[in-house]
Amino acid sequence: MNADWIEQFPGLSKLEPAIRDVLTRKSAVVTVREGSVIFGPGKSPENLLLLLEGRVRVQQVSEAGREIVLYRVEAGQSCVLTTACLLAHEGYSAEGIAETDVRAVAIPRTVFDDLIAQSVTFRTFIFTAYSKRITDLFQIIEDIAFQRVDIRLAQKLLDLERGTGQIKATHQQLAAELGTAREVISRQLGEFQRRGWIRQSRGSVELVEPDGLERLAALDAA
Amino acid sequence: MNADWIEQFPGLSKLEPAIRDVLTRKSAVVTVREGSVIFGPGKSPENLLLLLEGRVRVQQVSEAGREIVLYRVEAGQSCVLTTACLLAHEGYSAEGIAETDVRAVAIPRTVFDDLIAQSVTFRTFIFTAYSKRITDLFQIIEDIAFQRVDIRLAQKLLDLERGTGQIKATHQQLAAELGTAREVISRQLGEFQRRGWIRQSRGSVELVEPDGLERLAALDAA
DNA sequence: CACCTTTCAGTAACGATGTCACCAAACCCA
DNA sequence: TGGGTTTGGTGACATCGTTACTGAAAGGTG
Numbered sequence: 001m002n003a004d005w006i007e008q009f010p011g012l013s014k015l016e017p018a019i020r021d022v023l024t025r026k027s028a029v030v031t032v033r034e035g036s037v038i039f040g041p042g043k044s045p046e047n048l049l050l051l052l053e054g055r056v057r058v059q060q061v062s063e064a065g066r067e068i069v070l071y072r073v074e075a076g077q078s079c080v081l082t083t084a085c086l087l088a089h090e091g092y093s094a095e096g097i098a099e100t101d102v103r104a105v106a107i108p109r110t111v112f113d114d115l116i117a118q119s120v121t122f123r124t125f126i127f128t129a130y131s132k133r134i135t136d137l138f139q140i141i142e143d144i145a146f147q148r149v150d151i152r153l154a155q156k157l158l159d160l161e162r163g164t165g166q167i168k169a170t171h172q173q174l175a176a177e178l179g180t181a182r183e184v185i186s187r188q189l190g191e192f193q194r195r196g197w198i199r200q201s202r203g204s205v206e207l208v209e210p211d212g213l214e215r216l217a218a219l220d221a222a
Numbered sequence: 223m224n225a226d227w228i229e230q231f232p233g234l235s236k237l238e239p240a241i242r243d244v245l246t247r248k249s250a251v252v253t254v255r256e257g258s259v260i261f262g263p264g265k266s267p268e269n270l271l272l273l274l275e276g277r278v279r280v281q282q283v284s285e286a287g288r289e290i291v292l293y294r295v296e297a298g299q300s301c302v303l304t305t306a307c308l309l310a311h312e313g314y315s316a317e318g319i320a321e322t323d324v325r326a327v328a329i330p331r332t333v334f335d336d337l338i339a340q341s342v343t344f345r346t347f348i349f350t351a352y353s354k355r356i357t358d359l360f361q362i363i364e365d366i367a368f369q370r371v372d373i374r375l376a377q378k379l380l381d382l383e384r385g386t387g388q389i390k391a392t393h394q395q396l397a398a399e400l401g402t403a404r405e406v407i408s409r410q411l412g413e414f415q416r417r418g419w420i421r422q423s424r425g426s427v428e429l430v431e432p433d434g435l436e437r438l439a440a441l442d443a444a
Numbered sequence: 445c446a447c448c449t450t451t452c453a454g455t456a457a458c459g460a461t462g463t464c465a466c467c468a469a470a471c472c473c474a
Numbered sequence: 475t476g477g478g479t480t481t482g483g484t485g486a487c488a489t490c491g492t493t494a495c496t497g498a499a500a501g502g503t504g
Contacts, residue, residue, distance in 0.1 A: 060360050068367050070360070084352035094360055117339050130306035130352070131314075137359050138282050138292070138316055144366050145290050145401035149461065170481065179367035181462055186482060202470060202481060371490070392452065403491055408453060424452060424499060 005029070005052055005105060008076055011125035019119040026111045032102040039082060040095030047106035049079040054102030059176065060094050068144075068179035070094060071136050080129040083112060144179055147220075152178050153188050154217040157198070157205065167205045174205075227251070227274055227327060230298055233347035241341040248333045254324040261304060262317030269328035271301040276324030281398065282316050290366075290401035292316060293358050302351040305334060366401055369442075374400050375410050376439040379420070380432065389427045396427075 006012050006020060015023070029052070032038060038056060039045035049056075056073040058081075073079050079096065107115070115122045143152055156177050160167045169177075171185040178185075189205065192198045197212035198205050207213065228234050228242060237245070251274070254260060260278060261267035271278075278295040280303075295301050295318075307314040329337070337344045365374055378399050382389045391399075393407040400407075411427065414420045419434035420427050429435065 060364055062364050062368050064368065066368050068363060070363070081356055084349050084356055093357075113342070113345065116345060117342075120335070120339075123335065123338060127306050134303055134306055134356075134359075135314055137356075137363070138314075141290060141292070141359070141363055141366065141401070142282055142284050142315075144363065146284050146286065146288050172481080179363070182482085183463080183484085184461060186484085187461095190483080200482090394452080404453085405455085405492080406490060408455085409490090412454080422453090 005050075008052060009050060009078075009125070010076075011128060012121065015121050016119055019115060019122060022111070022118075023107070023115060023122075027105050027107045030104055030106045032098045032104065034098055034101045036098045036102075038079075038096040038098060038102075041093050043095075044085075045079065045082045045096070047108055048083050048112045049073075050105040050107070051075050051077055051079075052103045052105065054098060054100040054104075056096050056102060057099045058094055058096045066179075067176040069177045070140065071133060072099070078126075078129050080126055081133050083126070084130075149178065149180055149184055150188050150191070151216055151219055153185065154192075154213040157207065158210065158213055158217060161207055161210075165207045165210075167207070168203065169205065170203055227272075230274060231272060231300075231347070232298075233350060234343065237343050238341055241337060241344065244333070244340075245329070245337060245344075249327050249329045252326055252328045254320045254326065256320050256323045258320045258324075260301075260318040260320060260324075263315050265317075266307075266314075267301065267304045267318070269330055270305050270334045271295075272327040272329070273297050273299055273301075274325040274327065276320060276322040276326075278318050278324060279321045280316055280318045288401075289398040291399045292362065293355060294321070300348075300351050302348055303355050305348070306352075371400060371402055371406055372410050372413070373438055373441055375407065376414075376435040379427065379429065380435055380439060383429055383432075387429045387432075389429070390425060391427065392425055 006015065006023070012023075030049075032054075034054075037043065038049070041061075051073055053075050055075070056079065057069060058071050058073065058079075059067050059069045061067050073096075082096070085094075116126065153174070156174065157167060160169065160177075171182045171189065174185045174189075175182045189198065189200055192213070193200055195212060197207070197209045199208050200206075228237065228245070234245075252271075254276075256276075259265065260271070263283075273295055275297050277297070278301065279291060280293055280295065280301075281289050281291045283289050301318065304318070307316075338348065375396070378396065379389060382391065382399075393404045393411065396407045396411075397404045411420065411422055414435070415422055417434060419429070419431045421430050422428075
């Protein structure tokens with residue numbers, strides 16, 4: 001079986017040979033179809049996932065049905081926060097959804113525990129990932145609490161544009177990205193369009209003049 | 223030296239004897255004066271702290287100087303999120319402040335790492351604490367994004383009242399609790415007072431009719 | 445105590461954001 | 475083609491955040 005996937009994770013490339021062996025023998029490469037709910041309320045993840053290909057969106061869903069995107073796990077990253085959350089708590093109301101077809105390495109809980117115990121490198125890998133996620137969450141809290149919506153939307157549009165200058169998303173989905181309401185997105189996009197920065201069509205946004213968005217996004221907490 | 227402090231942490235009471243020994247020998251009980259900044263931007267924590275007495279407030283401070291309280295560490299709990307954040311990242315802009323005089327066990331980084339490696343019990347203790355904190359952060363994000371401030375303020379007043387029916391806090395401090403502005407707090411407290419639920423005086427709030435606050439707080443995401 | 449400074453709270457006006465109600469256009473599918 | 479569903483647009487209003495200013499309360503100093 002091909003174990004070269006380890007090279008895709010910089011933090012793991014220095015893994016001790018014995019550990020490396022355990023990891024490749026006791027984990028499995030799995031594939032998940034786009035749109036699948038990987039974990040969610042009442043569906044604990046059984047494995048730690050290391051993403052080889054694709055993208056997972058993690059979002060919080062409120063009782064009232066409103067959604068907010070917390071972060072995304074990309075290829076080369078791990079779903080590490082779930083490792084804490086699969087241990088104890090019920091109250092884990094976040095859910096993970098495959099935004100694309102996903103190929104990932106699944107590390108069972110017991111193996112994860114062994115690796116943590118046996119490998120400094122693996123520990124560093126995991127805790128570094130934790131650090132990144134947690135500081136991201138802090139940033140989200142700060143943005144939601146203190147940042148203007150127009151600035152956040154401009155940043156998000158630039159962030160979601162993956163080279164193509166096109167963003168496939170409904171206003172409702174963009175609202176969920178920022179934790180705001182659809183109507184607010186409609187108004188802001190309308191304003192961006194009036195300024196000639198974007199062109200809208202049903203279900204997608206085309207960036208016409210990214211510079212305008214960049215300038216707005218750069219205002220940040222000025 | 224007295225090592226009975228371990229009994230104050232339910233998650234550690236089943237600690238393996240050998241590990242227990244390492245923990246007591248290689249950690250130190252420290253005291254911190256009320257108001258001290260335990261960690262913050264440019265001041266990485268060197269140790270994992272387990273709180274024996276007192277309370278630590280962890281808050282995010284934005285560039286513009288605005289603050290929002292993220293969570294509190296109470297006696298019997300650990301400053302566990304710092305363990306991730308002391309590893310890698312600069313961008314750790316949260317700070318921890320002793321709200322009272324604090325007595326705590328300080329576990330050096332290297333010892334923390336050893337304990338993680340050697341003890342299942344310790345690992346569970348740490349990851350369980352992570353889980354709790356992270357779900358708390360998710361809840362904060364949801365509240366900030368979707369909950370009305372009057373409801374959040376009512377909940378916070380009931381939360382901060384520690385038996386006495388009295389809350390020692392300025393409007394500015396209450397604003398930081400919720401990540402909103404002082405003026406908003408002043409307005410809401412004015413409204414609560416008109417309804418006869420509270421009595422205000424400079425620097426403190428007295429709960430006169432907690433039931434009113436309870437009813438409002440219970441509206442939650444109804 | 446008188447005086448000054450700092451901190452804290454109140455308020456009005458306005459801008460930004462969130463909510464509600466409703467409509468219209470675009471898409472989907474039978 | 476027709477009818478339902480999804481998506482987007484909009485006005486009216488409520489809530490929340492910001493600005494600017496005021497004065498009261500506490501604290502320090504001679």
